[in-house]
Amino acid sequence: MKITAKYSCMLLMLIVVFSSCKKHEQPTKPNVVLIYLDDLGYGDVSAYGATELKTPNMDMLANGGVRFTQGYSTSSTCTPSRYGLLTGIYPWRNKDAHILPGSAPLIIDTAVITLPKIMKSAGYHTGIVGKWHLGLGDGSLDWNGKVAPGPNEVGFDYSVIMAATQDRVPTIYIENGYGVGLEKNDPIYVNYKKNFEGEPTGETHPELVTMKPHHGHNNSIVNGIPRIGFMKGGKNAYWKDVDIADYFLNKAKKYVKAHKDEPFFLYYALQQPHQPRTPHPRFVGTTTMGPRGDVIMEADWCIGELIKTLEVEGLMENTLIIFSSDNGPVLNDGYYDDALEKLGNHKPAGPLRGGKYSLFEAGMRVPFVTYWKGIIKPKVSDAVICQIDLLSSFATLLGVGAPNTDSKDVLTALLGKSDRGRENLVIGEIRRTAYRKGDWVFIPAYPKRPRVQKNVNIETGCDVVEQLYNLKEDIGQQHNLVESNPEKLEELRTEYNTILNSDD
Template identity: 70%
Template sequence: MLTKNVLKVIYGVGMAGLLLSCASEKTEVKPNIVVIYLDDLGYGDVGAYGATELKTPNMDKLAEGGVRFTNGYASSATCTPSRYALLTGTYPWRNKDAKILPGTAPLLIKTNQLTLPKILKEQGYHTGIVGKWHLGLGEGHVDWNQRVSPGPNEVGFDYSYIMAATQDRVPTVYIQNGNVAGLDPADPIEVSYKENFEGEPTAIDHPEMLKMNWNDGHNNSIVNGIPRIGYMKGGKSAHWVDEDMADHFLEKAKAYVKDHKNEPFFLYYAMQQPHVPRTPHPRFVGKSGLGPRGDVIMEADWCIGEFLKTLEEEALLENTLIVFSSDNGPVLDDGYDDYAVEKLGKHTPWGPLRGGKYSLFEAGTRVPFVTYWKGKIEPKVSDAMVCQMDLLSSLAKFTGSELSTQDSEQLLDVFMGKSEKGRAKLIIEAAGRTALHHGDWLMIPPYDGPAVSVNVNIELGNSKDYQLYNLKEDIGQQNNLAKSNPEKLEEMVKVFKEIRGENYK
């Protein structure tokens, strides 16, 4: 028989084990989530996607160690709409203001709108953004010398360290949680996209001040020897140094990880490369042999490697889901004379695809797209069709939320490499024009406008006739089957109108 003392010991050990088990359950840490989002990186700019003339070992590490999607799409062929879709899970064509925004545009996302960071915040995540925003700030006229609101912090981010728009647009300052970082109140900022401020030099009036020549309208205020879009006065102590921007955002991203390593976090690390102006740090100048565009892609790859090292050093890499992608396809000559075309050599930023940024052809929206989770996602190549817009519903499910939107499909098993059943249908967008992906097919309706953009020398996908392509058999989109396959065209047009509506133009 067991004595009373022995029973007490057994009972005590059992209770202690139960308490330890409960404590373990309570302290279980949810996986962190990081979205690494590049700017104008093309399908063919990454080694794992076929690049041979450009080395991207850290991007390749993610692609080869996770799920590399061959049919991964941004919603749009330009930056603001894609970012809007990523964060809201909503087609940008549903919002008439979702287009490339000036630096003074009001906030595009409504403060009462469902967003990815809001969902994750409700699930116990600390949420942060570091890098490019380009979704508008404030409600109209912005006083940059006061806290700028609403902005990222009002649509779900606990922490934000951003640039307002793009590197080629004013204001050329960093904004931390709504306040311009390093601003001297005695030197207030003024910004305008309509007219210059008296006495302020522009690229047209003072070409001798330039260290980078402009083309196609990048000829307004000069900051750091670089002509910008828009006019700006004051705030000199807060001006960024373009060559240091990649390092600066990297340090902020690393600091965010270290500051929040003891709680689940979501970091949207929105890198600025390889958008113009391409200003690699001196460490990377000339390293690619492809000119500044190649150099800044190598710089971005290095930054990703350093960021991954930080996750590893903080023992977080095996508890962090990483999504890597780009906001749209590639562009070479886009506002500055940086020899991107002349030094291209054998490199093909668009890979086997047709078109590029601004285009309804595949290279406009089909982009590098990778999900990586060390030890949890098995390496594979997936042909499933996915869109960045689907991350909202999928990451909601990942964290235990059932929230979703009309347009965001829940594809968590696909992103985790457990299923090949991706989207069946997807509307893509380029400067307000839309087209339909359905299975292996792409249908582009007739659109007026030039076939090729004179400014950037990219085929836009415009034609007076319907275009129909079987992408499985013709990934380069050389054979328009609209006339030879009228039944398929009719089917595609019907599906397109069911989603987009009759008045799609």
């Protein structure tokens, strides 16, 4: 009996040790949740230096995973960044990858290999919840029928989206290609060129407006908010702006619960803090910064609630979370909401120069975090990485083939196993780009472009002369080193032009 007890104890110890080792092994097919915010700046997260805002759930990811100090979107505006994110292709290669109206056709070729298609090829169920803004249909869209092609045709098994942005029509949710709540006896119509007869607009009926437009944004009125574009009909399907965050959060939570027993990829694209900023009453006044601060708090809460769902379902140890933003910050981007007046000491761009619409760093250097409980060890990384790199990196992680695109495999950096990222990066969209290599950034001369985007009062990064900055020594890009570093200028200019003229 003593021998049996002895060997039983040893066997139990071996089982415990083996189980402990298995617990910390890297799963071969982790769930992947990509959390993507809209217009969130480098300095809008307390883990990135914000002192006037506290973002505990974003901070939990940033402080518990890899917090990248040099993580980039591909562009300083939304549509191009989202195009690069999903295709792994520089958006400046696609002439249609600019800020789209809500009626634009799909700009991703359905034959292109996308990030969700990569995941599907590895046996994942794929879903998108939230903002789309990559076009829908083929140019002859009937909003009352099947709205396609769209997310489902480029790799997503499930989709529930807003077509474009919160400030653009149509103001309805679209689930798997169909308008949610549309009724046959009240069809919806959308036009971006002219209004429908008899329909009030922010310009013709300012007395109906509860949110005053600053520039543009004076077309069809929904919930007291004048939008970009014209729309009529479908009134029972209109969203309530204050409920958008809750609606998409609940859809994201349901998606996780429905697919918890299979590997899944969830692209959770929040609309905050893009204008119009309409925090739910629960969050009004939670900051001293007015609606912009309040919707950042709302977004942080949404992230926390999704994390709670992953925890309750026992998925945290088997889920890789990516957290980032589509571009840099902007305060007044269409409506008066006291974002500038109530800013106080907060610096949405942190130490960076510029913001949304800018070629300066604040336009495209954004919060970028990878978190995987038990697998990724907390660290701060200075590796240069870009959102287009997710496509190739996940292909490597899952052992599947990836197309030859602009995407680079930076998986070891994403997992915190190395500090080696990209060697170079061309940032921007079809009209203007810049080149990053090592610690240096080169901005070509753009003599015909304004130096300041007047409506939003943000420096564009364009100038009549070329610009060269050493970001390690001058993160705020205050000292143009063109004259003192002619050899470096020539090196970067030559490489930039070579990449710009390449086919892939």
